[in-house]
Amino acid sequence: MLRLIAFLLYLQMKNIPVTEALQVEIVLDQPLMIKNVGPNVLATTLLITMPPGDSGLYAHTHPGPAVGYVFTGDLLFQVNDELPKILPAGSTFYVNDSERHVWDANASNTTTCIVIATIFGRPNEEITTFLTNFKRESRNDALARAKGL
Numbered sequence: 001m002l003r004l005i006a007f008l009l010y011l012q013m014k015n016i017p018v019t020e021a022l023q024v025e026i027v028l029d030q031p032l033m034i035k036n037v038g039p040n041v042l043a044t045t046l047l048i049t050m051p052p053g054d055s056g057l058y059a060h061t062h063p064g065p066a067v068g069y070v071f072t073g074d075l076l077f078q079v080n081d082e083l084p085k086i087l088p089a090g091s092t093f094y095v096n097d098s099e100r101h102v103w104d105a106n107a108s109n110t111t112t113c114i115v116i117a118t119i120f121g122r123p124n125e126e127i128t129t130f131l132t133n134f135k136r137e138s139r140n141d142a143l144a145r146a147k148g149l
């Protein structure tokens with residue numbers, strides 16, 4: 001819970017735009033013992049609820065890989081310079097460490113999108129670095145490109 005509070009305070013201190021309705025809840029914060037690596041890996045699982053039209057978090061990176069599952073709704077998803085895409089409920093995604101997450105947003109203006117994501121990092125290390133100087137296109141423009149318009 002303290003990591004979630006620190007995460008939300010970090011967003012506020014950096015003036016990073018997050019809609020009031022966006023909900024991020026840490027549901028697992030588990031140190032892992034991996035053979036030949038040791039106990040220096042931490043798996044943090046997030047339950048992310050985005051209301052209709054939500055733009056999600058600003059562009060960011062993670063120190064380790066991230067895997068996720070779109071539980072309900074449609075996720076507007078883009079990594080690095082790839083074309084944005086819409087991942088429907090039941091889709092999974094994987095992002096390598098340090099890759100830029102340009103879009104993790106609700107692709108719908110009428111339904112809620114719920115995503116479960118696990119981020120791998122190191123104990124006592126920030127799991128998200130926001131790219132405050134990165135300029136991304138609008139959500140509507142990203143959606144249009146994802147739909148091939």
